Amino acid sequence: MKSDAKEFTRKIRLIEKFHDSDYNDESIVKNPSTYNPRCENQSLNMIIENIENCNPEFVNREENLTADEKNALLQLNSNPDIIVQKADKVSTFVILDKKYYNDKLVMEDHLSKDTYRKVDTNSDQKTYKNLVTLINTHRPCFTNNEYKYLIDSKWKTSNFYVIPKIHKSKEIIDKCNEINETYVKIVPPNDLKGRPIVSRTNAPTKHLSVLLEKLLSPIVVTLKSYIKDDWDFLRKLPTHTNETCNLFTCDIVSLYTNIPHDLGLTAIEYYIDKSYDLLPNRFTKSFILESIKFILQNNNFIFQDIMFNQLTGTAMGDSIAPTNALLSIGFLEVSQLYPQVQREFNMEDSLYIENNFLRYIDDGFILLKSTIDIYVLTNILNNLHPMIKFTVEPGKQTTDQQEINFLDMMVILNRNGTIETDIYYKETNCHDYLNYHSHHPIHIKNNIPYNLAKRIIVFVSNHNRMKFRLNQMRQWLIKCGYPDKIIDKGFHNAALQGPAPNPEEQKENISFVSNYYSNYSNNNVVRYINSALQNTPNIDLNTIFQNKRTVLAQKQPRNLLRIVSNKNHKNHQKKIGLFKCSDSRCKICNLYIKECQSFTLSNGKEWIIKCHITCNSTNVIYFLKCTDCDTTYIGKTNNFRLRMNGHISSCRNGNSSDRFDNHVFNCLKGEEKTEPYFQIFALMTLNDVNKLITYEKYFHRQGFDTMNHR
Numbered sequence: 236m237k238s239d240a241k242e243f244t245r246k247i248r249l250i251e252k253f254h255d256s257d258y259n260d261e262s263i264v265k266n267p268s269t270y271n272p273r274c275e276n277q278s279l280n281m282i283i284e285n286i287e288n289c290n291p292e293f294v295n296r297e298e299n300l301t302a303d304e305k306n307a308l309l310q311l312n313s314n315p316d317i318i319v320q321k322a323d324k325v326s327t328f329v330i331l332d333k334k335y336y337n338d339k340l341v342m343e344d345h346l347s348k349d350t351y352r353k354v355d356t357n358s359d360q361k362t363y364k365n366l367v368t369l370i371n372t373h374r375p376c377f378t379n380n381e382y383k384y385l386i387d388s389k390w391k392t393s394n395f396y397v398i399p400k401i402h403k404s405k406e407i408i409d410k411c412n413e414i415n416e417t418y419v420k421i422v423p424p425n426d427l428k429g430r431p432i433v434s435r436t437n438a439p440t441k442h443l444s445v446l447l448e449k450l451l452s453p454i455v456v457t458l459k460s461y462i463k464d465d466w467d468f469l470r471k472l473p474t475h476t477n478e479t480c481n482l483f484t485c486d487i488v489s490l491y492t493n494i495p496h497d498l499g500l501t502a503i504e505y506y507i508d509k510s511y512d513l514l515p516n517r518f519t520k521s522f523i524l525e526s527i528k529f530i531l532q533n534n535n536f537i538f539q540d541i542m543f544n545q546l547t548g549t550a551m552g553d554s555i556a557p558t559n560a561l562l563s564i565g566f567l568e569v570s571q572l573y574p575q576v577q578r579e580f581n582m583e584d585s586l587y588i589e590n591n592f593l594r595y596i597d598d599g600f601i602l603l604k605s606t607i608d609i610y611v612l613t614n615i616l617n618n619l620h621p622m623i624k625f626t627v628e629p630g631k632q633t634t635d636q637q638e639i640n641f642l643d644m645m646v647i648l649n650r651n652g653t654i655e656t657d658i659y660y661k662e663t664n665c666h667d668y669l670n671y672h673s674h675h676p677i678h679i680k681n682n683i684p685y686n687l688a689k690r691i692i693v694f695v696s697n698h699n700r701m702k703f704r705l706n707q708m709r710q711w712l713i714k715c716g717y718p719d720k721i722i723d724k725g726f727h728n729a730a731l732q733g734p735a736p737n738p739e740e741q742k743e744n745i746s747f748v749s750n751y752y753s754n755y756s757n758n759n760v761v762r763y764i765n766s767a768l769q770n771t772p773n774i775d776l777n778t779i780f781q782n783k784r785t786v787l788a789q790k791q792p793r794n795l796l797r798i799v800s801n802k803n804h805k806n807h808q809k810k811i812g813l814f815k816c817s818d819s820r821c822k823i824c825n826l827y828i829k830e831c832q833s834f835t836l837s838n839g840k841e842w843i844i845k846c847h848i849t850c851n852s853t854n855v856i857y858f859l860k861c862t863d864c865d866t867t868y869i870g871k872t873n874n875f876r877l878r879m880n881g882h883i884s885s886c887r888n889g890n891s892s893d894r895f896d897n898h899v900f901n902c903l904k905g906e907e908k909t910e911p912y913f914q915i916f917a918l919m920t921l922n923d924v925n926k927l928i929t930y931e932k933y934f935h936r937q938g939f940d941t942m943n944h945r
Contacts, residue, residue: 236291236757238925239749243785244283245271246745247768251279254779261515264446265380266387278773282764289763291755299674299753312799319799323398323430327665328796331399332423337539340397340429346543350492354535354544357817359392362533363439369529370443373522385446389853389874390439393536393550395543397429402661404428411663431492433536433550440530444554447526451558453513454506458565460594465642465694468600469656471593474696476652479605482630482639485616487597490560492548493622496531499549499559502566503527530555540810547622560596567619568592575615580607588612599625600641602648644694658694658704671716674753676789684712684725692729742784751789761787813848813917823850823879826911834858834916836939837867848917850876854924856931858916858940859895863902867940868895869918871927879915886912895942 252272274280300308311319318336321328331340345351370377370385377385401407406424435441455461462468487493507520514523534545534553549556572592577585584607593600603609609627616625630639630648637648638657645657660666668687671680687708695701705726712722747764749757768780812832815824828850833843836858848855855875859868859882872878885891887908889900899912918934921927935943 236749236752236755237287238929239747239757240287240289240760242925243745243747243764244286247279247283247780248272248274250745250783251276251776251779260378260380262378262380262384263449263515264384264442265378266384276773276775278771278776282767282771285767286760286764289760291757292759294754294756296674296753299672308795308798319796320396320399321796321800322663323400323402325402325661325664326667327401327663328800329399329401335423336397339423340399340427341395341538344429345397345431346395346538350547351543351545354542355817356537356540356542358533358535358542358544359390359439360818362535363390365533366439366443366529369525373519373525376518376522381446385442388439388442389437390441391437391851391853392542393436393438393552394434395536395538396432396434398432400428400430402663408662431551433534433545433552435534435550435552435554438535438553440533441554443526444530447523447530448554448558450514450518450523451503451506451555451562454510455558455561455565457510457513458561458568459589460565460568460592460599461561462593462595462600464595465644468593468595468642468644469693472646472654472656473602474654476602476648476654478652480602480648481605481609482637482646482648483601483603483609483627484639484641485599485601485613485625485627487564487599488624488626490548490564490597490623491551491556492545493624494548494560494563495620495622496528496547498566498620498622499531499563500524500528502563503559505566505570506562527555527559531559557596564594564597564623567623571619572615575618576612579611579615595642598642600639600646602654643690655696655700656694657697657700658691666711668712668715671718671721675791676751680717681721681725684708684717684722685729686725687712688726688729689732692732742782744786745783746788747785748788748790750792752792757787761785811847812844816849816851821850822910823876823883823915827879827883827913827915829914829916831916837865837941838938840939842918842939844917844919846920848875848920850879852917852920854921854927856918856921856927856934858918860914860916861895861899861902862911862913863899866895866898866902866942868942869931869934869940870895871931873924873927875917883910883912898942 249270249272251274274283311317316333318331318333319328320331320336367386370382374382404424404427406426407419407421410419410421435444438444456463462471504520504524507514507523511520530553531549534550536543536545536550549559573585573589576588579585580588584604587604588601588607591601591603603612609629613625613627616627628639630637630646635650639646640659643659645659647655647657649655669675669680669683673680688705691701691704691708695704709722709726713719747757747761764785768776768783768785771777771780812830813828814830815821815828818824831844833841836842842858852875854873855878856869856871857875857878859870860866870878881891882893882896885893885896886899886903889897891897891900895913903912919930921930934940
């Protein structure tokens, strides 16, 4: 929380320095700035000092987990025989037998198919080198910030995992309908499938993919069948039809993985030529097409220490994947669907299909006139491309109406031609909303009834049905501990749909971003900031901050699901410990790194490594041991390889201010220096570079090394 305060004071230093500057940067993407300017205004310096020295308020709250529950959580998290996954498209999670998950859901259903192939474990190193070559070839396309963003990325190999589609398993649905319990236990179902996810958060091509997604997204919204979300679908759905119609939905089977690379490239080239005016002039068509091809061909990931490459389609988890899918199917619609429909149907019907076919990525909807043969249309859809297959579902017929589920809604077509909508919940939805007694910010919990009610009010067009749905939601919220007055207030505000604040009265917000902790609060710090900046007698500061206010924005800490499922995506993919890289030319790995899962610290304590570390890791707390004596040293670095090369060079030459390097140099003085000069171990890697100093100081206080023992 102290480091969060320092990050905020950096923000107000930047506002003070650049408030009257005209900064014009046309960069579409760029790395976050680390610039922290010096402040010449003494009044602001005093406010900043007070902010950084202000302690958060202590909030006396009871633990929301008992000792037995904490122990059970540890046991669950350390159980090697299970996998815990959030279910696909529903708010629940699944505990799976690990062998069933690995053998059936991952290998049999996905990685053993022709869609993937095994490749060398150093494939991502080659990918990054080729990426640099590609970016340098097209250097005139980028601003300096864009170029640095694409080149200076800290990458790591992607992981592969599968999210179980329990809402499509008949065996699971039947069991849920049979037993109304908090959890349902079932033998591994034969009909359970999974959605393959490649976690591309830090892949070598991630930044290039983000840039291309931002470039091409303006073209996506021009597609005739495009639906952005549920709200957009409601705007495009008619409320009445004078024709006798039937409801149909369609789904494209495994769209992301089934789009051939040549189809995606052809589609994107077509839309670049058609809508080039929507793209910045500096980006050439050759750059966009070569980059798309490069991303598609270098989709690598690791599962159980084996590297795979995806041969067709894009990975779910890649930034460019939705855009590639939308443009590919949009191209098939323009080049194949509409012309074939015109050949098979008369002009009136073909225009009707073209204007009424709506699509949200791989889910389609059409209100089809009964005179149009759905079997002919289905045949056309399934002949658009050999790899793209549609499953078409008709609406459920009753005496007075038809109904069909699409996205999060049920569309109802009455006999008199009126069209109504209702909210739709999947059968496996347990309606287990955030418990009101959970340790979350109170404003988050208070807003949940409002948001849930607002969806019902917007989605449900029939007033009586809306009242039923709201009462149903009320019962679910009461079961989750929500007080009646909070539910009433949320439902009332949702019905009002406002009121919206007057834009003229709004102030510009400055976010104080901090992790949420249930036993500490930064509200007092934010109150002080607003008071100090608004009431300062300094004229310059008053001019800069008079129309600004500080608001507390809280990041969610790891919840229980993330705690028990986090290991699924990481630890079972990579071995835990310190390992050498696969490059036979790497001197650090050949001479210095000691592969291990644990090692002994200077105070005799055995340190067990709990993450996967190599010479290519970032944000590392490392442990060095002199080869000539028992002197040890703990340090930190955001680039492990670069820092170790620095230690080696300084130990050889003795030209460093680093105490450990000078010790090793003097320790070996007079002797013939032969490598290795020291041994390399590592304690951990961190997700946040800002935490390196905190952890380093902690290890020094514990006396884990000899040079920094306090």
